[in-house]
Amino acid sequence: MRPEIGLDVDKLQMLLSFKKQGARLVEASLDDHAGLVAAVAQADVVISAMSGAHIRSHNLHLQHKLVEAIKEAGNVKVIFSFSEN
Template identity: 65%
Template sequence: MEIEIERSVKEKSKVLVVGGTGYLGRRLVGASLAAGHPTFVLHRPEIDVDIDKVQLLLFFKQQGARLVEGSFSNHLSLVAAVRQVDVVICAIAGVHIESYHILLQLKLVHAIKEAGNIKRFFPSEFGTDPARMAHALAPGRVTLAIRWWLGRQ
């Protein structure tokens, strides 16, 4: 029994949540921890200016998450974060201008490619089916077109 538990823990994917303090991200971190995955949460160096996010990160840490400092403006920090895990879930908020939001994810994709160890990447639009979005409004069409292009990179 003890050996089976150890083996199942070893088989769990190490998960990095990018955007883990956001509305969806915090739930993804909680679900990953609850499922027993070693869970890593990427946070920006300047996070200390937002007390609510600091408290949330401390709560995650108490629950067993590992906090990883990194920034989209520092490629090496993203690569270092990605090299620690098997799975990357991007939950960055859509409050950014859409093209900027996509560019941030593209930086993450470049870090994932350089790291070379990621088994699975879930972009923040995961689950959106471009084939079913023929009647999307202009902002959605732009986002889906960029997402389609990213998917081929």
């Protein structure tokens, strides 16, 4: 979970529904590589639902940061990635 989603009510409701079903949510910033690696190291599954990155190249850059952290953590079995773009 990114701190930036803050006031996106729909996204917060979706995350809370995941939590109700037993998911464990962790928070990390895409601008903090070490923190991102630590967060994904706690997960078997990563769901990336980026929004707000209206420039496609910027969105790809953010996704690349996430993938690099996942590769470094070495334990994630499944990645789901969604985007509004």
